[in-house]
Amino acid sequence: xxxxxxxxxxxxxxxxxxxxxxxxxxxxxxxxxxxxxxxxxxxxxxxxxxxxxxxxxxxxxxxxxxxxxxxxxxxxxxxxxxxxxxxxxxxxxxxxxxxxxxxxxxxxxxxxxxxxxxxxxxxxxxxxxxxxxxxxxxxxxxxxxxxxxxxxxxxxxxxxxxxxxxxxxxxxxxxxxxxxxxxxxxxxxxxxxxxxxxxxxxxxxxxxxxxxxxxxxxxxxxxxxxxxxxxxxxxxxxxxxxxxxxxxx
Amino acid sequence: xxxxxxxxxxxxxxxxxxxxxxxxxxxxxxxxxxxxxxxxxxxxxxxxxxxxxxxxxxxxxxxxxxxxxxxxxxxxxxxxxxxxxxxxxxxxxxxxxxxxxxxxxxxxxxxxxxxxxxxxxxxxxxxxxxxxxxxxxxxxxxxxxxxxxxxxxxxxxxxxxxxxxxxxxxxxxxxxxxxxxxxxxxxxxxxxxxxxxxxxxxxxxxxxxxxxxxxxxxxxxxxxxxxxxxxxxxxxxxxxxxxxxxxxx
DNA sequence: CTGCCATTGTTCGATTTCGCACCGATCCTG
DNA sequence: CAGGATCGGTGCGAAATCGAACAATGGCAG
Numbered sequence: 001x002x003x004x005x006x007x008x009x010x011x012x013x014x015x016x017x018x019x020x021x022x023x024x025x026x027x028x029x030x031x032x033x034x035x036x037x038x039x040x041x042x043x044x045x046x047x048x049x050x051x052x053x054x055x056x057x058x059x060x061x062x063x064x065x066x067x068x069x070x071x072x073x074x075x076x077x078x079x080x081x082x083x084x085x086x087x088x089x090x091x092x093x094x095x096x097x098x099x100x101x102x103x104x105x106x107x108x109x110x111x112x113x114x115x116x117x118x119x120x121x122x123x124x125x126x127x128x129x130x131x132x133x134x135x136x137x138x139x140x141x142x143x144x145x146x147x148x149x150x151x152x153x154x155x156x157x158x159x160x161x162x163x164x165x166x167x168x169x170x171x172x173x174x175x176x177x178x179x180x181x182x183x184x185x186x187x188x189x190x191x192x193x194x195x196x197x198x199x200x201x202x203x204x205x206x207x208x209x210x211x212x213x214x215x216x217x218x219x220x221x222x223x224x225x226x227x228x229x230x231x232x233x234x235x236x237x238x239x240x241x242x243x244x245x246x247x248x249x
Numbered sequence: 250x251x252x253x254x255x256x257x258x259x260x261x262x263x264x265x266x267x268x269x270x271x272x273x274x275x276x277x278x279x280x281x282x283x284x285x286x287x288x289x290x291x292x293x294x295x296x297x298x299x300x301x302x303x304x305x306x307x308x309x310x311x312x313x314x315x316x317x318x319x320x321x322x323x324x325x326x327x328x329x330x331x332x333x334x335x336x337x338x339x340x341x342x343x344x345x346x347x348x349x350x351x352x353x354x355x356x357x358x359x360x361x362x363x364x365x366x367x368x369x370x371x372x373x374x375x376x377x378x379x380x381x382x383x384x385x386x387x388x389x390x391x392x393x394x395x396x397x398x399x400x401x402x403x404x405x406x407x408x409x410x411x412x413x414x415x416x417x418x419x420x421x422x423x424x425x426x427x428x429x430x431x432x433x434x435x436x437x438x439x440x441x442x443x444x445x446x447x448x449x450x451x452x453x454x455x456x457x458x459x460x461x462x463x464x465x466x467x468x469x470x471x472x473x474x475x476x477x478x479x480x481x482x483x484x485x486x487x488x489x490x491x492x493x494x495x496x497x498x
Numbered sequence: 499c500t501g502c503c504a505t506t507g508t509t510c511g512a513t514t515t516c517g518c519a520c521c522g523a524t525c526c527t528g
Numbered sequence: 529c530a531g532g533a534t535c536g537g538t539g540c541g542a543a544a545t546c547g548a549a550c551a552a553t554g555g556c557a558g
Binding site: 419420421431432435436439449451452 | 534535536537538
């Protein structure tokens with residue numbers, strides 16, 4: 001390997017050497033602490049941001065104070081898909097739900113590069129497609145899946161994009177993301193815990209049985225992830241090398 | 250005017266003369282009766298289809314038989330956005346929810362043309378962006394809006410894309426689209442009728458008070474439509490010439 | 499060590515929506 | 529115009545979820 005560390009971001013890692021070398025000088029490393037706002041609703045998007053670590057949420061801020069998440073991404077994607085689609089803004093907000101870091105590029109330069117390189121554009125558009133499918137799955141889940149399935153799906157999506165099996169989240173936060181009451185989240189987490197699928201700790205959730213969770217998530221989990229793996233790259237870290245906390249068999 | 254009738258389809262009508270002339274020889278007129286399937290889930294997309302009249306639905310066919318609509322389009326859009334994003338298939342189904350007709354173009358030729366003309370591609374991508382926003386609004390509505398708001402929103406989206414104020418739909422169909430029971434639809438329609446916003450007839454709904462409906466739809470209706478008008482063209486027919494049934498003031 | 503505060507757990511009634519059953523009304527077709 | 533299918537309306541009890549209040553817990557700061 002070279003001294004240049006490989007990108008953790010799946011998109012940057014999937015680029016051709018040519019595209020990557022071309023893009024690299026424009027990418028600024030950026031620290032992204034918890035709650036950093038990447039895109040403000042209705043305001044011009046200033047940067048495209050590729051995550052190396054952490055999680056970003058796309059949320060709708062309804063006027064009555066209700067906030068609902070409609071999509072989520074980590075090192076599998078980036079913030080600013082609208083720029084590739086030819087819009088300089090979106091009506092939703094994107095913020096860091098789990099702190100991390102990444103690389104960003106100014107909107108103007110980003111647009112110029114995507115217009116100039118068909119292969120770069122194609123990759124980012126394929127990612128946008130998978131994100132559209134994810135949003136469609138969210139709409140599907142919200143319409144017909146009970147809270148337990150939605151919650152399981154959400155935990156899986158988080159788990160897909162993080163190392164290890166410990167997820168940092170509070171019930172309160174989950175209740176906002178899913179658009180349900182906090183006490184419903186508490187109750188539902190207890191159900192999942194009773195089924196030995198997870199373990200709940202203060203401020204965190206530990207995934208015990210991933211396959212079980214997938215079963216509990218219903219069919220709203222899966223299509224978007226399959227689409228990502230079909231069109232981009234493996235979503236999760238290959239489990240060939242067990243993580244730092246191997247399950248006691 | 251020339252003898253060539255103007256396209257009713259907003260996208261085709263928005264094209265530059267050059268793009269339109271270039272695209273025209275590839276467009277085949279196609280009749281699209283009720284329930285015609287435009288895109289089969291998981292199968293290669295064969296055509297891009299631009300509607301001139303009628304309505305298409307993107308739906309998720311879950312395994313338990315539950316079908317939920319995640320988006321809808323009429324002469325404002327087209328079926329096959331995934332082709333522009335670089336995917337040859339989608340996990341959802343697209344079918345005609347209201348019969349009509351349109352123009353279609355084979356997938357291969359369509360991809361070639363969109364890759365060759367940046368202006369054509371840009372328009373179609375902007376449309377894709379508005380559709381993504383629509384899907385996001387659907388996810389939002391499904392998560393937090395009561396049935397009444399979702400129903401009002403759905404009627405408005407239909408109304409936006411049809412001439413006149415009479416919408417052809419059955420309670421049964423609405424219940425599938427919204428993912429609720431039929432009797433809930435019946436009940437909710439009665440509420441809207443009681444508020445003088447609509448009039449329900451067998452197999453149809455007549456919009457009486459559009460502004461009132463917009464009020465009843467909550468904030469999940471609006472953002473997607475505003476985005477369309479900002480980036481593409483007016484969505485509804487201009488109300489400067491009243492329709493065939495002017496309201497009795 | 500101690501006190502504060504975010505987080506979690508529990509309870510209760512109210513409300514929405516579900517799931518099913520049944521019946522009447524309307525429309526289409528032969 | 530008669531049959532048959534579709535569509536709309538109604539009435540239950542059951543389940544999920546809501547909304548609000550309150551207690552218990554754990555972690556961090558002073």
